[in-house]
Amino acid sequence: MPVLTPQHVDFPRWYQDLLTKAKLAENGPARGTMVIRPNGYAIWERMQGEVDGRIKAAGAANAYFPLLIPMEFFAREAEHVEGFSPELAVVTHGGGKELTAPLAIRPTSEAVVGEYMSKWIDSYRDLPLRLNQWANVVRWELRPRIFLRTTEFLWQEGHTAHVDEAEARGYARGILRDVYEDFLRKVAAVPVIVGRKTAKERFAGAANTMTCEGVMRDGKALQMATSHELGQRFSRAFDITYTGADGSSQLCWTTSWGASTRMMGGLIMCHGDDFGLVVPPALAPVQAVVVVVKESDGAVTRAAGALADELTTRGVRVRLDDDVAAGFGWRATEWDLQGVPIRIELGPRDIERRAAVVYRRDTRDKTTVGLDDVPAEVQRLLGTVQGDMLRAATARRDARIDDCATLDEVREAAQSGVARVPWDEVGVAGEQELAAAGLTVRCLQHSDGSLPDGDDDAGALAYVAKAY
Amino acid sequence: MPVLTPQHVDFPRWYQDLLTKAKLAENGPARGTMVIRPNGYAIWERMQGEVDGRIKAAGAANAYFPLLIPMEFFAREAEHVEGFSPELAVVTHGGGKELTAPLAIRPTSEAVVGEYMSKWIDSYRDLPLRLNQWANVVRWELRPRIFLRTTEFLWQEGHTAHVDEAEARGYARGILRDVYEDFLRKVAAVPVIVGRKTAKERFAGAANTMTCEGVMRDGKALQMATSHELGQRFSRAFDITYTGADGSSQLCWTTSWGASTRMMGGLIMCHGDDFGLVVPPALAPVQAVVVVVKESDGAVTRAAGALADELTTRGVRVRLDDDVAAGFGWRATEWDLQGVPIRIELGPRDIERRAAVVYRRDTRDKTTVGLDDVPAEVQRLLGTVQGDMLRAATARRDARIDDCATLDEVREAAQSGVARVPWDEVGVAGEQELAAAGLTVRCLQHSDGSLPDGDDDAGALAYVAKAY
Structure with a gap:
């Protein structure tokens, strides 16, 4: 009896089973909300730390803007209000009274940030203004799924203002590449497809939306982070102007960009297998667990403790599991479920022969290593x-990508993976047709991996898939 | 013309001036909300890191519970609903429709956490269950003041469940002492008075509330963190039970504890002076700034840059200010406003004599130090x-404390400071009388600094003050 529904039997059930069995998250009491349990939150905290460091390196500073936003703020940018109105949660009562003007819970903060940028920016010397916040947002969700689509989710949202379009564009791309893609590849080991969204898939109010798209183990795509050029739309709506060096008044060029707890879903579905979560060492709250398989006279526990101490000294995030009252099989299953990258198993016989079994979660391979060599071997193995x-995920992704020449081929290929097709073959009309079949153009990309500058750049390739 | 209204002229205006001039925070668009600007948020981030580390050391794990809570959850614990009902913000519409059951924005999460503890705790082996979350909460505020009382604020709230009262009590006290008091004294340099709240001042639903009270530079008290024993009230309301080793079903004993962005207000008002913020080195985002006073041939900027690099190498958080186009006086005023602990001033004459002026913000003393000795001197000075x-703040606090014997003396002393008086002299009736004069019993404490176990322990001293 497997712990989880196998992926090939029912992928969504596998996902739900894993969330529950690994105690990652569960539904909250209000529809569409979630409770992130310590096992899940510990991974999210590491994601935050890694992304936050990259955001700071990109020159943005953290700040905090209010949860509650006057409804009229949204109305100022036409596409923005149209995009978000159907998803708003509205506070009508506060302090026991009906409010004279209802307040929206932020679905995103462009509007309120715009209001303050307008106050804070005076001259070109105040630019670029680069802000980021870590916050919760609420978007009413009709078909919620934990981490992927929830009414409330956690994220960071960056908001910047620049002197001109070139600088804004460069910054939005820098965030996409140096923050999101870099984090997703190097830390989360998720080989994303980086591209430009079509006009249909753009953020409400953006002039250009760029995306990092992950390919999950069931062949579906997941948008894992986006970066938007907002042009001068929000500047116009919120009067974000600056006085140039020549004394003239100019509208700023703004950007926004975000990544959310949805990345948790992507991590799970990109790497997880029928035995549970598989967490890359750089993100794992516990990188290695030293397991006392059985104990006789205390010697195993002593050796395991010494090993754990030595690994800690070397900077490895390690846990000692000496709970021999619980069977070894049960505990091994648990550590597999949690996706701990490396397991060191020690029993009485191992102590006798001065060796340990070193198990790696990703391949489930076991090797026997001399006891004295274990710390160095664990460090090497983490790398x-x-x-x-990353290599395995890249191979899985690439195996899911099919080059197609016609819409019919796309429809076929995108049933079980990602269809790559010249955007000219699809176009706005083809995109509508695909949508009717439940397929979306995830992004446009040039064949050399670069991003198209416009909606109809010659030679752009479209990636089409079912998506979460 | 001073930059700020002097404290002795108008302390609240000084506070408001400082928030604005140092760009720490300002009002949000919805009444009672605030925008925390990067200068303020950078300090809050360091507070979070220090408190979070201590919480983890106390064995609690971070998790996340939903913002939106069904209204009926609050009704389950009678005192809790009575305490929080007048402050709730209520969501009545979501996704364009009126909700069948309105949702409250969390004012605190005991109710929703209780619901999940009940699910997650099965046997005594699951205990203690120790959770913490960093989150925003909303409590409708009629007289908002930034950082001190805002409709939305940021905080951490810990929630734990234990097998018995002794363990719960010990844990709640450990949090008070080892997390809050330790952080406030050692990192924030705020010498708090640690005590037990009277029944009147208890958290809604608590059996015992313990507090860290700071004394501000105007003599008023500020509650900076609290830790609550909740007894079995929430366990009863939310059915948080466990099966004991003997097979019997038992109610858990729970605690909760929190500290918020209000600590920012305490930091500002405990240390700030007429020149601005004064931030202790352990919390300062920038610990030392190297200022190029004037430049002639580039030699000063080179030396200042080398100094900043050397300080960075030594682990000092340093900033280089080589903006000589702005006058030195103006920049010095700015760095004073920001409360940067140490300023190193370098001009052409300093380079000639191979020395620098080292200025400490807390005392505003300047000394001349040989250029080669500056890095070591800065490191020493930070400590x-x-x-x-902490010593200076303790002396200021102690000078504000008056020992009193009667209620009349208390009323007099508490006009400008903290009155210490035997609790027997005050009692429940006296507390009501003081309340009419705008004075509150901040906490009860034994003369040896220990905490009373009950509401009427013999020999307890009451600290009475005006409070924020």
């Missing part, structure tokens, strides 16, 4: 697993 | 300033 996970 | 700030 190896990190690299191998 | 000295940290210790001196």
Whole structure:
């Protein structure tokens, strides 16, 4: 009896089983909300730390804007209000009274940030203004799924203002590449497809939306982070102007960009297998667990403890599992479920022969290593697993990508993976047709991996898939 | 013309001036909300890191519970609903429709956490269950003041469940002492008075509330963190039970504890002076700024850059200010406003004599230090300033405390400071009388600094003050 529904039997059930069995998250009491349990939150905290460091390196500073936003703020940018109105949660009562003007819970903060940028920016010397916030947002969700689409989710949202279009564009791309793609590849080991969204898929109010698209183990795509050029639309709506060096008044060029707890869903579905979560070492709250298989006279626990101490000294995030009252099989299953990258198993016989079994979660391979060599081997293996996970995920992704020449081929290929097709073959009309079949153009990309500058750049390739 | 309204002229205006001029925070668009600007948020981030580390050391794990809570959850614990009902913000519409059951925005999460603890706890082996979350909460505020009382604020709230009262009590006290008091004293350099709240001042639903009370520079008290024993009230309301080793079903004993962005207000008002913020080195986003006073041939900027690099190498958080186009006086005023602990001033004459002026913000003392000795001197001084700030704040606090014997004396003393008086002299009736005069019993404490176990322990001293 497997712990989880196998992926090939029912992928969505596998996902739900894993969330529950690994105690990652569960539904909240209000529809569409979620409770992130400590096992899940510990991974999210590491994601935050890694992304936050990259955001700071990109020159943005953290700030905090209010949860509650006057409804009229949204109305100022026409596409923005149209996009978000159907998803708003509205506060009508506060402090026991009906409010004279209802307040929206932020679905995103462009509007309120715009209001303050307008106050804070005076001259070109105040630019670029680069802000980021870590916050919760609420978007009413009709078909919620934990981490992927929830009414409330956690994210960071960056908001910047620049002197001109070139600088804004460069910054939005820098965030896409140096923050999101870099984090997703190097830390989360998720080989994303980086591209430009079609006009249909753009963020409400953006002039250009760029995306990192992950390919999950069931062949579906997942948007894992986006970066938007907002042009001068929000500047116009919120009067975000600056005085140039020549004394003239100019509208700023703004950007926004975000990544959310949805990345947790992507991590799970990109790497997880029928035994549970598989977490890359760089993100794993516990990188290695030292397991006392059985105990006789205390010698195993002593050796395991010494090993754990030595690994801690070397900077490995390690846990000691000496709960021999619980059977070894049960505990091994648990550590598999949690996706701990490396497991070191020690029993009485191992102590006798001065060796340990070292198990890596990604390949489930076991090797026997001399006891004294274990710490160095674990350190080496952490790097190896990190690299191998990215390589394996890249191979899985690439195996899912089919080059297509016609819409019919696309429809066929995108049933079980990602269809790559010249955007000229699809176009706005083809995109509508595909939508009717439940397929979306995830993004446009040039064949050399670069991003198209416009909606109809010659030679752009479209990636089409079912998506979460 | 001073930059800020002097404290002795109008303390609340000084506070408001400082928030604005140092760009720490400002009002949000919806009444009672605030925008925390990067200068303020950078300090909050460091507070979070320090508190979070201590919470983890106390064995609690971070998790996340939903913002939106069904209204009926609050009704389950009678005192809790009575305490929080007048402050709730209520969502009545979501996704364009009126909700069948309105949702409250969390004012605190005991109710929703209780619901999940009940699900997650099965046997005594699941205990203690120790959770913490960093989150925003909303409590409708009629007289908002930034950082001190805002409709939305940021905080951490810990929630734990234990097998018995002794363990719960010990844990709640450990959090009070080892997390909050330790952080406030050692990092924030705020010498708090640690005590037990009277029944009147308890958290809605708590059996015992313990507090860290700061004394501000105007003599008023500020509650900076609290830790609550909830007894079995929430366990009963939410059915948080466990099966004991003997097979019997038992109610858990729970605790909760929190500290918020209000600590920012406490930091500002405990240390700030007429020149601006004074931030202890352990919390300062920038610990030392190297200022190029004037430049002639580039030699000063080179030396300042080398100094900043050397300080960075030594682990000091340093900033280089080479903006000589702006006058030195103006920049010095700015760095004073920001409360940067140490300023190193370098001009052409300093380069000639191979020396620098080292300025400490807390005492505003300047000394001349040989250029080669500056890095070591800065490192030494960071420790000295940290210790001196706590000593100075302790002396200011103690000078504000008056020992009183009667209620009349208390009323007099508490006009400008903190009155310490035997609780027997006050009692429940006296507390009501004081309340009419705008004074509150901040906490009860034994003369040896220990905490009373009950509401009427013999020999307890009451600290009475005006409070924020």
